[in-house]
Amino acid sequence: MSEEWEPNIIVIACNWCTYQAADLAGSLRYSYPPTVKVVRVPCSGRVEPEFVLEALINGADGVLIGGCHPGDCHYKEGNYKALRRFKLLHKLLTELGIEPERVRLEWIGGSEGLKFAEVMKEFDATIRKLGPNPLKR
Amino acid sequence: MALKFAFYLAAGCAGCEMALVDLADRLIDALGDLEIVFWAPTVADIKYKDLEAMPDKSIDIALVDGAIRLSEQEHIVKVLRKKAKILVAFGACAAMGGIPGLANLHTKDEIFETVYFNTYSTDNPDGVVPQTKCVVDGKYELTLPEFWNEVKALHQVVDVDYFVGGCPPHHEHVAKIVEAIVSGNLPPKGSWITDGKSVCDVCPRNPANKGETRETVKEVKRTIEGIPDEERCLLQQGYLCFGPITQGDCGASCPKVNIPCRGCGGPLPGVKDFGARAIASLASILEDSAVDQLMEKYPSLAKLFYRYSLPVATINKRR
Ligand code: SF4
Numbered sequence: 399m400s401e402e403w404e405p406n407i408i409v410i411a412c413n414w415c416t417y418q419a420a421d422l423a424g425s426l427r428y429s430y431p432p433t434v435k436v437v438r439v440p441c442s443g444r445v446e447p448e449f450v451l452e453a454l455i456n457g458a459d460g461v462l463i464g465g466c467h468p469g470d471c472h473y474k475e476g477n478y479k480a481l482r483r484f485k486l487l488h489k490l491l492t493e494l495g496i497e498p499e500r501v502r503l504e505w506i507g508g509s510e511g512l513k514f515a516e517v518m519k520e521f522d523a524t525i526r527k528l529g530p531n532p533l534k535r
Numbered sequence: 536m537a538l539k540f541a542f543y544l545a546a547g548c549a550g551c552e553m554a555l556v557d558l559a560d561r562l563i564d565a566l567g568d569l570e571i572v573f574w575a576p577t578v579a580d581i582k583y584k585d586l587e588a589m590p591d592k593s594i595d596i597a598l599v600d601g602a603i604r605l606s607e608q609e610h611i612v613k614v615l616r617k618k619a620k621i622l623v624a625f626g627a628c629a630a631m632g633g634i635p636g637l638a639n640l641h642t643k644d645e646i647f648e649t650v651y652f653n654t655y656s657t658d659n660p661d662g663v664v665p666q667t668k669c670v671v672d673g674k675y676e677l678t679l680p681e682f683w684n685e686v687k688a689l690h691q692v693v694d695v696d697y698f699v700g701g702c703p704p705h706h707e708h709v710a711k712i713v714e715a716i717v718s719g720n721l722p723p724k725g726s727w728i729t730d731g732k733s734v735c736d737v738c739p740r741n742p743a744n745k746g747e748t749r750e751t752v753k754e755v756k757r758t759i760e761g762i763p764d765e766e767r768c769l770l771q772q773g774y775l776c777f778g779p780i781t782q783g784d785c786g787a788s789c790p791k792v793n794i795p796c797r798g799c800g801g802p803l804p805g806v807k808d809f810g811a812r813a814i815a816s817l818a819s820i821l822e823d824s825a826v827d828q829l830m831e832k833y834p835s836l837a838k839l840f841y842r843y844s845l846p847v848a849t850i851n852k853r854r
């Protein structure tokens with residue numbers, strides 16, 4: 399592992415919750431690691447498993463999908479679909495040798511700026527411990 | 536003038552060649568228009584050195600069935616690519632890696648360990664494993680091809696002009712392809728030769744074609760559990776069917792005999808990663824508890840979702 403390696407973390411965030419939480423974290427000055435890059439989607443149900451694979455193959459060291467809490471999805475059940483997809487994708491990735499901790503699903507509501515910052519810090523630490531994405535090695 | 540035609544079996548089972556032979560009298564008719572210049576190792580007695588001696592671009596059309604696993608196969612397809620004007624990845628193995636491609640979930644050492652030591656029928660007290668070179672009687676050097684670390688689809692080794700799905704391709708589809716080859720009526724290079732319909736589109740069980748609505752699925756069943764109803768959509772009955780995302784040039788062969796589709800026809804246009812799309816498709820129709828059940832019942836999701844396509848998947852081998 400080279401000394402200057404810094405994690406590259408992709409957060410695919412639902413516009414109505416996790417993305418708002420990221421915004422809030424910013425305005426409330428809760429700091430979170432600069433390794434986190436947020437991509438906005440209309441709903442966690444919009445996240446195709448292909449997005450996660452593409453992120454990984456293109457060098458993301460960690461991928462986190464952020465959606466609304468159960469019952470809070472603006473499109474009613476996008477987040478339940480996201481969870482069903484995630485469970486299958488997560489097991490598949492594990493079989494392909496990707497550490498399970500590298501890919502994560504979290505429910506972070508629009509008012510949870512602090513939770514957003516905390517989860518990002520923790521995820522960044524986890525990825526640092528794991529090291530670079532094995533697809534790059 | 537007859538078209539110069541070649542067929543080469545790489546890491547496959549020769550089922551694709553059988554599919555061509557299955558055309559029977561229609562193949563005999565076509566043979567008037569085709570001159571077989573190379574068909575190894577199964578049909579014609581033409582040596583590799585004969586192929587190597589042919590002028591470049593002297594073969595009009597070459598079909599390859601099977602994936603690329605050995606150095607020998609890699610060498611021959613590179614030679615074929617030079618000699619042939621049109622090169623076709625014929626069948627699931629050549630087009631996507633196919634069943635042999637599932638070996639990418641295991642290392643070369645694991646495979647050798649299983650094949651040469653651990654199977655019930657193996658008796659190998661001296662622990663012999665194949666070597667690429669060995670000298671017999673102190674003077675004869677014998678060689679074997681190198682066994683690569685991973686299985687590849689044809690286009691991952693050489694440029695491919697056309698892709699044909701199916702394990703093997705359905706003989707009616709093969710008939711259309713032969714006709715297209717003979718008449719020169721081929722689609723733009725780089726494409727799949729397909730009708731472009733999904734297996735569901737051509738499946739007699741499709742609820743949409745019978746004016747029924749699709750329901751969410753509460754229970755997942757493996758094919759060994761129970762006997763599916765002969766009329767109803769298999770997916771609706773909980774048997775995981777990949778008809779919605781697979782090219783249907785087989786005419787829904789499997790659902791017609793009560794077996795769910797496993798995707799051998801190749802991905803529908805727009806499906807970049809078959810396994811990822813299989814997940815998306817199942818997550819849309821299975822209820823939460825059915826997803827949990829699926830994960831309990833199937834020991835390997837990779838072998839289910841990438842049954843025919845692991846080498847061309849975004850993550851194409853175990854890391
Ligand atoms: S695609 Fe199927 S029938 Fe054709 S060579 Fe491969 S395993 Fe055999």
Ligand code: SF4
Binds near residue numbers: 738742778790796
């Ligand atoms: S899911 Fe399978 S059984 Fe159902 S309509 Fe599609 S191909 Fe036929």
Ligand code: SF4
Binds near residue numbers: 702781795797800
């Ligand atoms: S139904 Fe699916 S698995 Fe069966 S032959 Fe057709 S494409 Fe292949």
Ligand code: FES
Binds near residue numbers: 465
């Ligand atoms: S709107 Fe946020 S997860 Fe659906």
